[in-house]
Amino acid sequence: MxxxxxxxxxxxxxxxxxxxxxxxxxCDEKISGRSTLASMYNVSPETIRRAIALLEDMDVVNSTKGSGIEILSISAAEKFIERNKNNVYLSTVKENIFDILKKKKKLDEELEDNFNKIMDLVERFENISPFTLIEVSIDNNCLVLGKKVNELKFWQRTRATILAYRRKSNIIISPGPEYIFTEGDIIVVIGSSNVYKKVYEFLYEE
Known part of the structure; x- marks a missing residue:
């Protein structure tokens, strides 16, 4: 090993x-004895004895012959790690990486789920005449940056409704009247004929 x-x-x-x-x-539970730990780490019992002795010296665990190894303190374990942080054990590093990958997978699944929702909206509204579904980018020259939909009377002036917006990797469905026009966003809008022209003029030409 x-x-x-x-x-x-x-x-x-x-x-x-x-x-x-x-x-x-x-805490308050006992972990495997030295012989079991020696087998798990594929080392000699003496190596395990020395490892446990280090933890005992900082009151992380207590080892009693015939009674196993008892865990005493999380905070003491944290102090032990901090004192020896430049010597992190390889298997722990691997576990940290696996945890990060699991979190990334979960985020990817959430992103895919949100993407499927917006695509479902797109497919359903594409078949509803006479409405048109469009995407519009909010660039740095947008005239309404930092302003809310409701204070601008967006619907009254464009006859369009914001169904969703994409900000970096996040897709937010039905943002409502509190949505603030933010540089870099891509808004998904539905409206009647000439909706793109009306929205673009409202955002960039008025």
Whole structure:
């Protein structure tokens, strides 16, 4: 078993401390004995003994012969990690990466879900005559930057309704009258004939 920078027993102690902080090992519960940990990390019992001794010295755990290893303090585990943060155990780094990837996957799924919603709106409204569905970019020369839809009487002046807008990777459905025209946004608008001309003139030419 390869280790990151520093002695192997210290890296194992760091890994256990990280598991405590991340909630994978909880206070007031006992973790596997030294022989089981030795098998899990593929090291000798003596290496595990030295790792546990480091954690005991900072009151992270308490090891009693015949009673297992008891977790004492999350804050002590955090202090241990801070003191040894330049020697983070490789498996903990991998777990952090996996957590980030899981969060990214969830965000991607939410984005796809929102995108499907807006596409559903597009498909449904495309078949409703005489309405037209368009997208308009809000550029830095837009005349109404920083202003709300309701204060501009957007619908009264264009006969168009903002169904959604895209801001970077986020798609917001039905933003309502409180929407503020913001540079970089792309608004999705529905209206009657000549809606693009009316909206564009309102945003850039009046």
């Amino acid at each position: 390869k280790n990151s920078n520093g002695p192997l027993y210290k890296n194992i102690a760091l890994d256990i401390a990280n598991r405590i902080v991340r909630g994978k090992l909880k």
